Amino acid sequence: MKEVKKQGGLNAEIQSRIGHQLRAMYDDVVRQGVPDRFAELIRKLDGPEEAAAQVGGETDKNSGGE
Amino acid sequence: MPLTNQLRDDILASVPSLRAFAISLSGNGDRADDLVQETLLRAIANIDSFQPGSNLPAWLFTILRNLFRSDYRKRRREVEDAEGNYAKTLKTQPAQNAHLEFEEFRAALDKLPQDQREALILVGASGFSYEDAASICGCAVGTIKSRVNRARSKLSALLYVEGAEDFGPDDTVRAVIGGNGG
Numbered sequence: 001m002k003e004v005k006k007q008g009g010l011n012a013e014i015q016s017r018i019g020h021q022l023r024a025m026y027d028d029v030v031r032q033g034v035p036d037r038f039a040e041l042i043r044k045l046d047g048p049e050e051a052a053a054q055v056g057g058e059t060d061k062n063s064g065g066e
Numbered sequence: 067m068p069l070t071n072q073l074r075d076d077i078l079a080s081v082p083s084l085r086a087f088a089i090s091l092s093g094n095g096d097r098a099d100d101l102v103q104e105t106l107l108r109a110i111a112n113i114d115s116f117q118p119g120s121n122l123p124a125w126l127f128t129i130l131r132n133l134f135r136s137d138y139r140k141r142r143r144e145v146e147d148a149e150g151n152y153a154k155t156l157k158t159q160p161a162q163n164a165h166l167e168f169e170e171f172r173a174a175l176d177k178l179p180q181d182q183r184e185a186l187i188l189v190g191a192s193g194f195s196y197e198d199a200a201s202i203c204g205c206a207v208g209t210i211k212s213r214v215n216r217a218r219s220k221l222s223a224l225l226y227v228e229g230a231e232d233f234g235p236d237d238t239v240r241a242v243i244g245g246n247g248g
Contacts, residue, residue, distance in 0.1 A: 014222045019190055021171045026191035029086035035099070038081050041106060047069050051110035 067118045090187045105130040174224040185213035
């Protein structure tokens with residue numbers, strides 16, 4: 001039974017092509033790893049209180065120091 | 067649960083995929099990183115409500131997804147420059163043909179309704195199960211499945227069968243791929 005399903009236009013080749021492109025797009029970003037700003041942010045935060053103080057606080061630079 | 071060093075490491079380990087999710091959703095690298103930063107701050111601010119042993123990536127994705135939704139509502143009227151900004155976030159610029167194909171794909175993805183786009187990304191790219199994707203989006207598993215299916219068929223219509231009712235799959239695909247086989 002290798003009849004191609006034409007009705008939905010969803011043949012296997014197209015679907016695998018789409019899956020491929022989707023993952024390529026996504027993995028390209030994943031491969032960039034963790035930008036320094038996030039590594040520092042998580043390392044520097046003492047705990048929930050300090051994070052809460054910064055939530056939504058877009059008035060000035062989030063990292064504060066340097 | 068307290069913010070242990072282990073938990074910090076686990077959160078950090080999720081950052082690459084949180085960024086990929088944010089960029090896939092928003093199509094804009096700068097905005098995506100703002101979303102990730104806000105997600106991390108909120109996660110840590112609310113770390114007490116994280117259940118030890120439960121799925122940390124799913125919890126973080128839920129926060130990001132909800133932030134994106136509320137942010138999106140606010141910014142709905144702003145003009146977006148999805149492709150241009152997205153391309154800037156890429157480290158390795160794809161080769162010409164691949165780049166064109168990539169932009170077409172990105173543009174098609176942006177045409178999907180938000181519900182369908184996020185479902186497709188969570189299942190098709192992030193690798194979440196249908197169950198996890200459903201809990202991230204706060205809907206039923208069956209709903210996620212049907213969103214993913216609709217997203218796939220819409221993408222395939224946009225990319226490969228636009229305007230062609232009686233397409234020959236091979237020719238259409240090769241034309242779009244851009245002479246891959248030589």
